[in-house]
Amino acid sequence: MGKVYLVGAGPGDPELISLKAYRLIQEADVVLVDNLVFGVKKLIPEGKKVIDIGKTAKEHKLSQDGINMLMVDLSEQYDKVVRLKGGDPYIFGRGGEEAVFLREHGVDFDVVPGITSAVAAPAYFSIPLTYRGISSAVTVITGHEMEEKEEIDSINWEAIANLTGTLVILMGVGNLAKNVDNLLKHGLRAETPVAVIEKGFTEDARIVVGTLGNIVEVAAKEKVKPPAVIVVGDVVNVREKLILHPEK
């Protein structure tokens, strides 16, 4: 029986994966990738057996259960199975569920943390999630555009609106209007700064900045598409102090 490695591939830039992730990719007998690992794919040596889960899932209607079973099957055929996951496996990556499934099926596994895009995508555009006197709490949730409907309602928006820290919403572009509405309804000011970062740490990375009051309109006008990271809070304004303004 082989071992399965659930490996954080980080935010997309191949230089932002860990030395351990890089080593495991080189040593792997088979590497599973999905749509969220972006440029990291280029680190996989030529000739290595690669399974594109994103593609496989689409063609064969592979569910999460199917992916789980595929990993179990592969562990019976290969010594080292590396499953690359965008960001960190344990931050909304279903890594916990996959690990429990592997353990329940008697498969040896290891989890390798990665740099989550919740932190790295804002950093790429000069937004620090914490800042003395501005934000001393960071909350990460998902906008759940890829989840069942009941999950989005399990979020306590009132508590989130009252946190007085930074809010990061992953996978929130599809439901942007609903998410913004929830925050406004529970008392966040319409002037609260919002940034939407599309494809952070890829060559096509882009930021759109606005406020809770206008971001739905701005994002629609700019045709912002998933995957994107949304940052809500006054730290968005720190960006102005950090970026160079060539026009000035």
Place this chain on the structure above:
Amino acid sequence: MGKVYLVGAGPGDPELISLKAYRLIQEADVVLVDNLVFGVKKLIPEGKKVIDIGKTAKEHKLSQDGINMLMVDLSEQYDKVVRLKGGDPYIFGRGGEEAVFLREHGVDFDVVPGITSAVAAPAYFSIPLTYRGISSAVTVITGHEMEEKEEIDSINWEAIANLTGTLVILMGVGNLAKNVDNLLKHGLRAETPVAVIEKGFTEDARIVVGTLGNIVEVAAKEKVKPPAVIVVGDVVNVREKLILHPEK
């Protein structure tokens, strides 16, 4: 004028720094380290100029302003100045403040994200911060044992206690009793699972598990010391499904 790189050194395991951080360490003319970068120090090539900020600060009573000025001074003497910071520079690492200082002093800089110990230390002990049906929100705060007193009171404990997600407290061991008291006072159940992870991802890493009701006593008995990461929430119980029990 040289360039200053604020580089996330990750949670302590030298294999968990990014390829980019590793490259910058090799290329640097001078590397600034502090007490939180642990085993990463061994990646610095022999003969490289290293300044230990932790030690320097202690001997010369170097304040944050002093560290900031030191970076500016070094940028005038060297081409590449690498400042290694434990975890991620923008998650309670004062990276934002340092970056603003550098920008205001006309110093070119770059920020390289790292794996935050808020995520990696729990992962090391098989605690996923999110888990379907158990937690769909993660909040990270600091217990502020190294901060001024007013900051700890700026946290909205009521909102945090009502989040129904996972709470991670960094630097919270010194104020453990006060932090626990704040959570209980605002309605979190005494049975809420709590894990305290000491020195996650170092050779001396250790976990202590309890509940909000007994963790102060348990941590005292086990003589838990900083640095530690505290996890509060039902995800702590997922650990039981993931770890192997050799006795069974």
